[in-house]
Amino acid sequence: xxxxxxxxxxxxxxxxxxxxxxxxxxxxxxxxxxxxxxxxxxxxxxxxxxxxxxxxxxxxxxxxxxxxxxxxxxxxxxxxxxxxxxxxxxxxxxxxxxxxxxxxxxxxxxx
Numbered sequence: 001x002x003x004x005x006x007x008x009x010x011x012x013x014x015x016x017x018x019x020x021x022x023x024x025x026x027x028x029x030x031x032x033x034x035x036x037x038x039x040x041x042x043x044x045x046x047x048x049x050x051x052x053x054x055x056x057x058x059x060x061x062x063x064x065x066x067x068x069x070x071x072x073x074x075x076x077x078x079x080x081x082x083x084x085x086x087x088x089x090x091x092x093x094x095x096x097x098x099x100x101x102x103x104x105x106x107x108x109x110x111x
Contacts, residue, residue, distance in 0.1 A: 023098065024060065024105025032103050035093050039086075044110035051083045056110035063104040067091050071100075 036055070040046055044056035055063070069075040076088030094100050 024101035024103075024108075026102070026105040026109050028099075029102035029104065029106030032094065032099055033106050035090060036103065039090075044107055051086075055107050058107060060104040060108045063107050064100055067094060067100045067103065068097075 039050050039052035040055045041052075044054060044058075046052050046054035066075065070084070070088045070091035071094070073088070075081070076084035076086075076091075078084065094103060
């Protein structure tokens with residue numbers, strides 16, 4: 001049952017994400033990315049010492065999905081997932097879907 005719910009939610013998020021990506025504002029996302037830069041680096045290069053992966057080069061749809069999953073508690077809720085538990089509260093700093101789309105649009109500009 002939980003797996004079916006997760007799959008259904010992922011499908012809905014994917015459909016929703018495809019429509020929100022076009023509305024992402026990279027300039028606004030750059031400002032919001034300041035929180036992310038502390039771990040992922042100013043240029044999205046990641047930091048191995050913090051287990052923060054490289055974001056530069058990630059697809060915008062993937063960034064949106066992961067941020068939504070962290071905000072919804074799908075990722076980062078398991079105590080064994082220490083990296084996810086670190087990321088989950090950071091995703092909560094993004095107030096809404098527009099902010100997520102904006103950050104994803106900015107990350108898409110990082111090479």
